[in-house]
Amino acid sequence: CEFPAFYLQKSGFQSPYNVTDEEEAAKLIANAQVLGQDSGVLIAVPIPEDHAASSLVIDNAILQAVTEARDKGIRGKDVTPFILERIYEITEGLSLAINIALIKNNARVGSRIARVLARQKAPKYNPSSQLFIEKAGAPAKPVVIGGCNIDFIIKLEESEMMLGGPTNSSSIRQSIGGVGRNLAECLSRLGMNPLFISAVGADRSGDATLRYCCHMDTSGVAMLQEQRTAMYCAVIARTGELNLGLGDMNIHLQITAQYVSKPARLAPTATPI
Numbered sequence: 001c002e003f004p005a006f007y008l009q010k011s012g013f014q015s016p017y018n019v020t021d022e023e024e025a026a027k028l029i030a031n032a033q034v035l036g037q038d039s040g041v042l043i044a045v046p047i048p049e050d051h052a053a054s055s056l057v058i059d060n061a062i063l064q065a066v067t068e069a070r071d072k073g074i075r076g077k078d079v080t081p082f083i084l085e086r087i088y089e090i091t092e093g094l095s096l097a098i099n100i101a102l103i104k105n106n107a108r109v110g111s112r113i114a115r116v117l118a119r120q121k122a123p124k125y126n127p128s129s130q131l132f133i134e135k136a137g138a139p140a141k142p143v144v145i146g147g148c149n150i151d152f153i154i155k156l157e158e159s160e161m162m163l164g165g166p167t168n169s170s171s172i173r174q175s176i177g178g179v180g181r182n183l184a185e186c187l188s189r190l191g192m193n194p195l196f197i198s199a200v201g202a203d204r205s206g207d208a209t210l211r212y213c214c215h216m217d218t219s220g221v222a223m224l225q226e227q228r229t230a231m232y233c234a235v236i237a238r239t240g241e242l243n244l245g246l247g248d249m250n251i252h253l254q255i256t257a258q259y260v261s262k263p264a265r266l267a268p269t270a271t272p273i
Contacts, residue, residue, distance in 0.1 A: 004046035007058045007098050019043070022109070026116035045109045051101035061090040077240060142187055142194035145260055146180015147252050148213075148221065149230035150205050156238050176212045177232065188216045195220050199254045205229035222259070227251045 001018040005011035019025045029041050046052075065086035074082050087095045157169040184196040196213070197220035200206035206229040210218055230251050235244040 004044050006102075007047065007052070007095065009046040009049060009052050015044070022112040022116045025113045026120055029113070029117055030120050043109075043113070045106055047098065047102050048105050051098055051105075057091060057094070058087075061087045061095070064090055142192055143197065143220075144180050144184040144187065144194045145197045145255065146183065147178035147230060147249065147255075148176075148181040148196075148198040148200055148209060149178045149232050149247075149249065150209065151175045151177035152231070152233040153236065154233065155236045156243070159238055161235065161237070161243055176209055178230065181213065184216055185213070193217055197221070197255070197260055199224055199227070199251050199259075201227045201229040201251060203229055205231070222254070224251065224254060227254065 001015050002010040003013045003015040019028060025043055028043075032039075032041050062083070065083040068086060069079055069082050084095070151174065153173045153175070155171045155173075157171065162168055178198070180198055181196065184194050187194040195217050198218075199222045200209050202223045202225045206223050209229060210221065210223070213221075228248060228251060231248045233246040234242060235246075237243045
């Protein structure tokens with residue numbers, strides 16, 4: 001069995017192991033966890049055959065893009081975006097369509113493996129107990145559970161960050177973030193009106209966050225006394241690379257399974273697993 005390439009179903013390199021379906025993949029992951037392995041399990045999913053590109057077209061595009069990057073002296077973090085953009089241009093958009101198909105297929109396969117793994121690890125798991133259930137013909141309401149925080153993005157203006165006390169000239173930007181919140185906002189802008197479950201502190205930052213998210217269903221966001229709203233600070237070098245990340249995220253530990261499973265937190269169309 002050949003290991004898949006990015007745009008192609010086969011790379012020409014043999015894979016020592018392979019699984020044929022989500023049942024085998026889930027068993028592989030479960031066994032690795034039982035054995036206490038610290039490493040992860042990489043499952044490579046070939047792109048669907050009807051979306052796979054011609055190897056000649058892609059190989060030529062990649063070779064041309066890599067050659068151009070080398071000739072122009074492009075290095076470091078700028079290489080990947082340059083090559084991807086050039087492949088898109090050379091293939092006249094074919095690479096983008098393949099990427100979208102690849103992402104959708106990976107999400108489909110990954111969700112199937114996760115579902116089987118959950119059933120294997122919990123013998124009493126009831127497949128009919130789903131987070132999104134349609135009732136009376138109404139579309140299911142998505143539920144997003146995750147973090148919500150204030151982000152500070154600091155972009156250094158000098159080539160190097162000076163340590164030991166001196167002030168570094170920088171530009172500072174503040175925004176409302178958190179992976180869970182960002183996902184809930186995207187779904188809200190798509191008109192899906194998800195229920196967002198999270199926690200913020202009973203402080204000015206928590207008030208500002210909820211006001212900013214007023215277009216979302218934040219009825220599942222708890223405002224907790226004696227807790228600080230989560231904050232994250234990223235220090236970005238002038239070249240665009242992350243120099244330092246600082247986080248005050250302890251409040252997210254309060255988003256427990258017990259809190260999430262309370263009936264009042266869940267949408268009317270959702271059943272806790």
